[in-house]
Structure formats: structure tokens, C-alpha cells
Amino acid sequence: MSPHLGDLVSALADGQLAPRETERALAHVARCPLCAAELEHARSARRRLSQAAEVAPAPDLTARLLALSESIPSTQGDPLRAREHDDTWAVPDAWRTTLTGDVTAAASRRRRHRVALVGAAGAGVIGCTLFALGQAPVVSPEASRAAALTTLSGAATTGSTPASVGDLSASGLVAPGALPDGYLLSAVQVDGDVAQIDLTGPDGSVVVREQPGRLAEDATDRLSVGDGREVVVLSRDPWHVAWQDGDVVVEVTTDAPEDVLVEVVAAFPGHDYDAGVLPRLSRGWSTVTGAFTLP
Secondary structure: OOOOOOOHHHHHHHOOOOHHHHHHHHHHHHHOHHHHHHHHHHHHHHHHHHHOOOOOOOOOHHHHHHHHHHOOOOOOOOHHHOOOOOOOOOOOHHHOOOOOOOHHHHHHHHHHHHHHHHHHHHHHHHHHHHHHHOOOOEEOOOOOHHHHHHHHHOOOOOOOOOOOOHHHHHOOOOOOOOOOOOOEEEEEEEEOOEEEEEEEEOOEEEEEEEEEOEEOOOOOOEEEOOOOOEEEEEEEOOEEEEEEEOOEEEEEEEOOOHHHHHHHHHOOOOOOOOOOHHHHHHHHHHHHHHHHHOO
16 A cells, blocks of 8 residues: 555545455555545545535526616617728739839848848847747646645655666756755656656655746745745645745655655755746747757
8 A cells, every 4th residue: 555545535435446445445544644634524525515405596586687688788889890990902002013213223122121120020039939938837736635645645665766866957957965864765757847756764755846837926825944945835734845946846745744844845955936038038948949859
């Protein structure tokens, strides 16, 4: 059985697991307080839904809706739909054949002018394109206890083959520094722009996820981890926090105590996101060159 049930809690509460899986899940719940509490919350929510009464519409709802539709003015004579200009076709003066002046010289001047305009416009389009591509996507991690338990349920165990974090920097991600005492790196998985680092130790599992982007700023629950740094708290039992580290959003999910969480966060540099023009152009250029080099 994995460290936690994760999504299996919902299936267990609904009675959708096979008898053998149900027996194993209940045995895990008997010794795991986190999954036991999550199962109780799921069962409590289902009991409340089953006791909820149907909401009957007001008797005069239909009459009010019909009266509202009759109060809407007719579209006939709407000035916004009236044609206020003459859209008949006329040959522009610029297209009419000229019979005076040096036609060849005038055409040459026009060609040079057009080339200059096209060159300036092309440079502007390229700059605007790179600036637009350099806007990092907004990352909104799921803030729920069930999501945190699901993440921990997929963490690698101590029996996994040890991996290296050397590929993280090459992928544009952030490599951690010193790990908490007693914790070892059990697995590193890099799938495109998303990386997952699994740590195992005496106080519980730790899962670190990284992906390029800007962390959504709508979260209000924050935790100070020292040196003036703050992380966004998405769940406290188990811990699930996120923060901005340069161009990368880092998430840490763990069922270890808070002091272990603080040490894991401190292992990352914690740089701020730079939204200036030059960094955005640089990120846009990296995006374009990366697309060209893909197989």
C-alpha cells in the first residue's frame, strides 16, 4: 500500500472498491490518522448531501420570467443597427493611373519606402512576438487536502533507484541544495517542463514539484520560513506549500513536521520573478529556440 490513499478515499467512501482492495484500504486507514480523517470528511459530506431536501421553485417564477421578457424593448429602429455610412465601392485615387511625372523614379521611391516600412514592421512584429511569448503561464496549484494526499501516494519509496538532480539545471529548473538530516533523494522525474523530486527520511515523505511559470497571487494563507521568505500554504495537514523561485514555481508536499518543511524550502534559492522587458524577451527567445530544437 502506498504512503496514503489519495483518490482512493472517495472510492472507498462510495463503496466502489473491490472487496480485497476495500480490506487493504481499511487496514491502512486503521493505522494512518491522515487518511482516517479524510475518509471521515468524505463520509460526512455524503451524509449531509443525502439529507438535503430538494429546492422547489417559487410558484410565481414562470410569471415573473414572462413579465421580464415583455419588458425588453424591441430591436426595431435600433440606432446601433442602422447603416450610417455609404459602403458602396469606389476606386481609390491612389490606384488611378498617373499620366504626369517620372513614373519610373516614383515607382522606385515607393519601392524603397515600402522596403523600409516592411523592415521596421518586421522588427516590431518579432519584438512583440518575443515579448508575448516571454509572459510565463500562471500556475494555480490545487489547494485541497485530497490533492496533497494524492501527491504523497505517488511518492517513490526507499526501494527506488537513487537519482541525480544534475538534469534539473539543464532543463531550466531549480536544483535544491543541502537536504534535511536523515533525508535522501529517492527519485527524480523530468517530464517536459515539469519535474518531481521524491525525498525519503525518518519523519515522512517529501515530494517536490517544479514547473516554469508565475504563481497565482490569489492565495491569502502564507507561512514565514525565515530570512523574510514566505510561502503560500495550500494545505496544513499534510503540508502543501508553493512559492516563486525565479521563473519556476516550486511546490512541496510532505507529511513530515513543520521544521522539516522549513529546511526543505531553505534548500532552494528563492529568487523573485522578474517581469521586466528584457527578461521577457529573453524568455520568449528561449521559447522560440526551444521549439525549433524539438525533435
